[in-house]
Amino acid sequence: MIRLFVGLGLPEGLGERLTGLRGQIPGARWVPRENLHITLRFIGEVDEEAAADLDAALMRVDAPPFELVLRDVGHFESRGRVRSLWAGVERDPALEHLQARIETACQRAGMAPEGRKFHPHVTLARCRDTRTARIADFLADHGGFGVPAFPVDAFALYSSALGRGGAVYTREVEYPLGRT
Numbered sequence: 001m002i003r004l005f006v007g008l009g010l011p012e013g014l015g016e017r018l019t020g021l022r023g024q025i026p027g028a029r030w031v032p033r034e035n036l037h038i039t040l041r042f043i044g045e046v047d048e049e050a051a052a053d054l055d056a057a058l059m060r061v062d063a064p065p066f067e068l069v070l071r072d073v074g075h076f077e078s079r080g081r082v083r084s085l086w087a088g089v090e091r092d093p094a095l096e097h098l099q100a101r102i103e104t105a106c107q108r109a110g111m112a113p114e115g116r117k118f119h120p121h122v123t124l125a126r127c128r129d130t131r132t133a134r135i136a137d138f139l140a141d142h143g144g145f146g147v148p149a150f151p152v153d154a155f156a157l158y159s160s161a162l163g164r165g166g167a168v169y170t171r172e173v174e175y176p177l178g179r180t
């Protein structure tokens with residue numbers, strides 16, 4: 001079995017901008033620079049056959065290359081606790097189009113539909129038992145965060161191995177955009 005997700009990598013220089021947002025927040029585990037990404041579709045654990053079906057379906061997804069802008073920071077929370085801190089991705093029709101095509105491909109490959117609304121982001125930290133009040137400074141300090149537009153000319157299928165030192169993501173297959 002292999003744990004997979006579909007996502008976008010980030011250009012080299014962006015990693016530094018994003019790790020520069022780190023601060024002292026109790027309970028926050030900051031994502032290593034090499035793991036920073038935008039998830040387009042979480043797949044979960046699948047066997048080899050399902051992974052091959054998924055790869056075949058993703059290979060047929062094409063869309064024009066586009067540019068993305070990261071803007072602002074935010075957080076996800078549940079039951080009164082912060083779950084993650086992220087950098088936002090500015091709303092973009094080309095990104096939404098690509099994500100919808102990928103969702104269709106996943107369903108064609110036999111995956112159950114993703115029930116959650118697509119909210120593109122770059123997770124910066126995962127939090128454990130962190131109260132919302134603890135991130136007030138982080139949100140205030142980085143409210144104006146933004147980076148210039150960067151090109152997206154491929155998406156990728158990643159595997160995620162959960163090791164003792166945290167998750168190791170491997171870019172298994174890259175699917176270039178703008179092939180046709």
Ligand code: 3AM
Nearest residue numbers: 005037038039042044084121122123160
């Ligand atoms: O892009 P982020 O880091 O927010 O949280 C996991 C990560 O998203 C998410 O998939 C991405 C790559 O691991 N993820 C992990 N388990 C999940 C699940 N059961 C999940 N998303 C949905 N359902």
